[in-house]
Amino acid sequence: MPALVEIDRIRKEFRGETAIDNLTASLAKGRITGLVGPDGAGKTTLIRLINGLLAPTRGTVRVNGFDAARERAKLAGFIGYMPQKFGLYEDLTVLENLRLYARLHDVPENERQRQFEKMLEFTDLARFTGRLAGALSGGMKQKLGLACSLLGRPRLLLLDEPGVGVDPISRRELWSMVNALLDGEMTVLWSTSYLDEAERCESVLLLNESKLLFSGPPAELTGRLQDRVRLLRGIEGDRRKLLARLLDKPGVIDGVIQGSALRLVFAADAPCPSLASLGVERDARELIPVQPRFEDAFIDILGGGPGGRSELAERFEPLPDDGATVAAAHTLVKRYGSFTAADRIDFRIRRGEIFGLLGPNGAGKSTTFKMLCGLLRPTSGSAEINGADLQRSGPEARRQLGYMAQKFSQYDGLNLLQNLRFFAGIYGLTGRDRDREIDGMVDAFHFAPYLKANAGDLPLGIRQRLALACAVMHKPAVLFLDEPTSGVSPVTRREFWTHINALVDKGVTVLITTHFMDEAEYCDRIALVYRGRAIATGTPDELKEQVRSADCPDPSMEDAFIRLVQESDRQEASR
Amino acid sequence: MWNRIKTLIVKELQILLRDRKTRIIIIVPPIMQLVVFSFASTLEVKNISMGVYNRDSGEASRQLVRRFEFSPSFIKLTSLDNPRSLKQFLDAQKGVMVLSIPDDFSRKLAAGEPVKVQLLFDGRRSNVAQIVNGYANRILASFRADTGQAAELQPLLVRNWYNPNLDYMYFTLPCLIGILCMVMGITIPALSVAREREFGTFDQILVSPLSSTEILIGKTVPSLLIGLVQATGMILAAVWCFRLPFTGSGGLLYLSIVIFITSVTGIGLFISALCKTQQQAILGAFAFAVPAVMISGYATPVENMPQWLQYLSLLDPLRYFLVIIRGIFLKAMPFSVALENLLPLVALTVVSLLFAGWFFKKKLD
Numbered sequence: 001m002p003a004l005v006e007i008d009r010i011r012k013e014f015r016g017e018t019a020i021d022n023l024t025a026s027l028a029k030g031r032i033t034g035l036v037g038p039d040g041a042g043k044t045t046l047i048r049l050i051n052g053l054l055a056p057t058r059g060t061v062r063v064n065g066f067d068a069a070r071e072r073a074k075l076a077g078f079i080g081y082m083p084q085k086f087g088l089y090e091d092l093t094v095l096e097n098l099r100l101y102a103r104l105h106d107v108p109e110n111e112r113q114r115q116f117e118k119m120l121e122f123t124d125l126a127r128f129t130g131r132l133a134g135a136l137s138g139g140m141k142q143k144l145g146l147a148c149s150l151l152g153r154p155r156l157l158l159l160d161e162p163g164v165g166v167d168p169i170s171r172r173e174l175w176s177m178v179n180a181l182l183d184g185e186m187t188v189l190w191s192t193s194y195l196d197e198a199e200r201c202e203s204v205l206l207l208n209e210s211k212l213l214f215s216g217p218p219a220e221l222t223g224r225l226q227d228r229v230r231l232l233r234g235i236e237g238d239r240r241k242l243l244a245r246l247l248d249k250p251g252v253i254d255g256v257i258q259g260s261a262l263r264l265v266f267a268a269d270a271p272c273p274s275l276a277s278l279g280v281e282r283d284a285r286e287l288i289p290v291q292p293r294f295e296d297a298f299i300d301i302l303g304g305g306p307g308g309r310s311e312l313a314e315r316f317e318p319l320p321d322d323g324a325t326v327a328a329a330h331t332l333v334k335r336y337g338s339f340t341a342a343d344r345i346d347f348r349i350r351r352g353e354i355f356g357l358l359g360p361n362g363a364g365k366s367t368t369f370k371m372l373c374g375l376l377r378p379t380s381g382s383a384e385i386n387g388a389d390l391q392r393s394g395p396e397a398r399r400q401l402g403y404m405a406q407k408f409s410q411y412d413g414l415n416l417l418q419n420l421r422f423f424a425g426i427y428g429l430t431g432r433d434r435d436r437e438i439d440g441m442v443d444a445f446h447f448a449p450y451l452k453a454n455a456g457d458l459p460l461g462i463r464q465r466l467a468l469a470c471a472v473m474h475k476p477a478v479l480f481l482d483e484p485t486s487g488v489s490p491v492t493r494r495e496f497w498t499h500i501n502a503l504v505d506k507g508v509t510v511l512i513t514t515h516f517m518d519e520a521e522y523c524d525r526i527a528l529v530y531r532g533r534a535i536a537t538g539t540p541d542e543l544k545e546q547v548r549s550a551d552c553p554d555p556s557m558e559d560a561f562i563r564l565v566q567e568s569d570r571q572e573a574s575r
Numbered sequence: 576m577w578n579r580i581k582t583l584i585v586k587e588l589q590i591l592l593r594d595r596k597t598r599i600i601i602i603v604p605p606i607m608q609l610v611v612f613s614f615a616s617t618l619e620v621k622n623i624s625m626g627v628y629n630r631d632s633g634e635a636s637r638q639l640v641r642r643f644e645f646s647p648s649f650i651k652l653t654s655l656d657n658p659r660s661l662k663q664f665l666d667a668q669k670g671v672m673v674l675s676i677p678d679d680f681s682r683k684l685a686a687g688e689p690v691k692v693q694l695l696f697d698g699r700r701s702n703v704a705q706i707v708n709g710y711a712n713r714i715l716a717s718f719r720a721d722t723g724q725a726a727e728l729q730p731l732l733v734r735n736w737y738n739p740n741l742d743y744m745y746f747t748l749p750c751l752i753g754i755l756c757m758v759m760g761i762t763i764p765a766l767s768v769a770r771e772r773e774f775g776t777f778d779q780i781l782v783s784p785l786s787s788t789e790i791l792i793g794k795t796v797p798s799l800l801i802g803l804v805q806a807t808g809m810i811l812a813a814v815w816c817f818r819l820p821f822t823g824s825g826g827l828l829y830l831s832i833v834i835f836i837t838s839v840t841g842i843g844l845f846i847s848a849l850c851k852t853q854q855q856a857i858l859g860a861f862a863f864a865v866p867a868v869m870i871s872g873y874a875t876p877v878e879n880m881p882q883w884l885q886y887l888s889l890l891d892p893l894r895y896f897l898v899i900i901r902g903i904f905l906k907a908m909p910f911s912v913a914l915e916n917l918l919p920l921v922a923l924t925v926v927s928l929l930f931a932g933w934f935f936k937k938k939l940d
Contacts, residue, residue, distance in 0.1 A: 373782050395784040403782040409775035413590045425582025426783045470779075480782070 010059030034201030038489035080154030086145030090134030105152030139170025234285025247308030319507025412456030583793025633681020823903030841927030
């Protein structure tokens with residue numbers, strides 16, 4: 001297979017910081033290659049180097065035989081590029097956007113109509129040609145962006161995280177669309193921080209901290225883990241405590257919660273594991289081998305995940321295990337004019353429970369979340385935290401909750417220590433109490449080398465830790481997490497969940513919204529929100545059970561999500 | 576409570592002062608603007624070019640022309656010899672005024688008969704024409720007096736109190752201090768809230784135990800402190816660099832500045848409560864500031880405006896502050912007089928802060 005793009009020992013530095021470190025790779029012609037890695041790994045930089053928007057500090061990138069940076073003019077029209085935030089004009093309609101990009105791409109007048117029709121049919125946007133781009137859903141915007149970057153028929157398509165912030169259904173659609181393009185002529189580079197997408201690519205480039213960790217077919221990487229991944233099922237008692245225990249066992253390099261089971265990855269040199277060798281004969285019934293996933297392999301390359309101990313949770317006093325209702329939504333309704341964003345949402349969350357809100361973009365999960373933590377006033381119904389209505393009881397009730405926002409919401413202009421001091425201060429910690437808590441956070445999260453660094457300049461993993469530290473420093477009883485780990489590396493995500501699991505063990509209650517299906521697996525219960533309504537509520541296993549059928553005997557969380565949403569659509573249509 | 580507010584204030588100041596660029600932006604532009612504006616916005620007319628159409632050949636008319644020539648205001652005199660060139664002179668805007676002297680000027684003057692000259696102005700520049708008219712009339716009046724015309728009229732001796740040399744800097748500088756204080760006092764809090772909204776930190780604050788009153792105080796005080804530093808810089812520059820007399824009480828001036836900045840901060844916070852982004856906040860701040868300057872009485876006296884605008888200007892904090900700061904600088908305004916303007920300012924402060932607080936709360940919906 002000839003290579004269309006050849007990357008030869010490139011290095012890219014920004015003001016002394018290395019963004020790409022000595023990377024050599026090639027993209028096979030007519031194939032789809034996944035560019036996989038967490039945020040800040042260097043994916044965007046690499047894409048911009050390939051389309052010549054950046055010049056490498058050292059090394060060369062050749063596209064179709066031309067130097068990408070120096071002979072960029074010769075590659076005009078050859079490359080289609082869809083940046084992370086595609087430049088759609090929100091005030092123009094779908095068709096006007098297509099026309100604009102056709103002109104920008106110099107598509108000949110007589111060919112435009114044909115290409116438009118093809119694109120509209122291909123993206124299934126034909127019904128929406130007259131709609132403003134700003135009024136499209138997140139998934140449809142991405143499709144339109146894809147259509148626009150395909151105008152002029154490029155031979156190399158560079159997609160920078162087309163799936164970011166897009167729900168699983170739209171992600172699958174985008175994926176099948178791009179696959180339909182692969183007719184032997186088109187070469188595609190698909191960048192993503194979702195590791196499950198990597199498995200579907202013919203070939204992947206795995207990037208982490210500006211280094212290329214792996215290049216080749218994903219099966220080659222997961223093949224290394226054959227027979228090293230097990231599912232521990234039939235667990236009696238607390239699976240979170242069990243996971244923490246197992247993670248500290250030698251030979252166990254990674255472990256996550258998967259519904260009511262645990263998924264464990266063992267070291268290559270570990271002896272064949274059994275219930276007995278793990279010492280869990282009394283805690284669980286069976287240990288069965290399962291197919292390794294790309295994420296397992298990623299963790300394996302990095303030398304394993306973090307241990308099971310949370311120094312953070314050790315600072316918390318255990319709360320009484322009384323099963324009291326800590327947070328509750330009583331027929332919550334939020335209307336904006338004639339649009340109902342949340343429609344009669346009802347649930348109760350017990351102490352020490354992890355409750356997940358799952359749903360496509362714009363389905364109402366953020367609205368519900370915001371009403372619960374008091375950021376939005378419900379049109380009717382009420383939200384209670386510890387029995388207090390946040391709208392009425394105000395400041396004192398809010399002291400009980402910790403909040404971690406979707407995007408990093410600490411003060412970029414302040415250094416790490418100043419951020420900690422600020423968040424300690426607004427939660428009323430003073431003097432010695434404040435210093436003790438701050439010292440505790442610095443120890444628990446190993447902040448010492450970063451204290452004087454601007455929060456905005458911190459590595460992503462540290463920023464994520466800082467956000468958690470600021471949310472829990474005052475020892476809240478309820479923790480609100482709004483997509484807390486989007487884009488962070490799987491190691492950071494595991495570290496995060498180690499803390500959360502340990503906090504929950506102490507009786508802290510967690511409400512979380514998430515796009516990540518494996519994050520949903522950590523939840524005790526999930527409410528699937530769609531079109532403003534909770535269309536299904538239950539444990540992850542219950543939801544999966546609901547969609548089990550002959551053609552899908554072992555549904556994943558994502559299968560459950562997609563099928564339940566589609567089922568709801570069907571009911572809506574038949575009504 | 577005080578500890579939480581202190582935390583907010585410290586954070587706000589740290590954000591504003593930690594970054595060198597922001598530090599410079601807060602201190603340097605106000606002083607620079609003060610210097611530039613105070614030279615640029617003078618209402619005085621100097622260096623005037625005028626034309627002379629003298630049809631008289633007598634000595635008296637030459638004397639009159641010489642008086643214009645030696646006046647410091649008129650620097651360039653152009654002799655015109657026919658009505659056509661006169662018209663051309665004004666058409667081409669070579670000068671704003673033409674002095675036309677009739678051919679019987681010297682004769683009538685010698686005979687003791689009343690004489691007249693004509694002044695022609697370029698009406699397109701009405702403001703300048705009006706001012707030049709004043710200068711010209713003063714010269715004509717003194718000429719008349721010296722030549723015995725209308726000798727029974729004693730010339731009036733005009734004395735300008737508080738600004739003996741009619742130096743326009745005296746008028747503009749204190750006003751500029753007020754205007755600049757207002758612009759900064761609105762934009763700093765408006766931007767700081769909008770920035771927190773954009774970065775998502777405002778949600779963090781809203782879910783914390785902070786009450787909306789605490790948030791309001793935490794946003795007002797830093798803006799007030801920064802405003803006081805800026806005002807002090809400008810006052811010192813005015814007194815030391817521009818030699819402006821400072822005749823009144825410093826304590827009274829600072830009391831007024833505190834009240835004034837608090838009132839505009841309230842307006843800035845109110846604007847920020849309506850905005851989602853920093854861009855909207857900046858536009859909102861200017862949408863308020865520009866008309867507020869126009870109806871404050873800085874450029875034109877409030878009394879000259881239509882009645883409804885005069886009523887509207889009652890809501891303009893700058894209107895009251897300009898009276899106070901000018902009074903304190905130039906005429907040692909006593910407290911009792913300042914109070915007349917301070918009380919409405921206090922009322923506006925209370926109203927704007929209440930409004931901002933109310934909108935902060937309402938924003939939750």
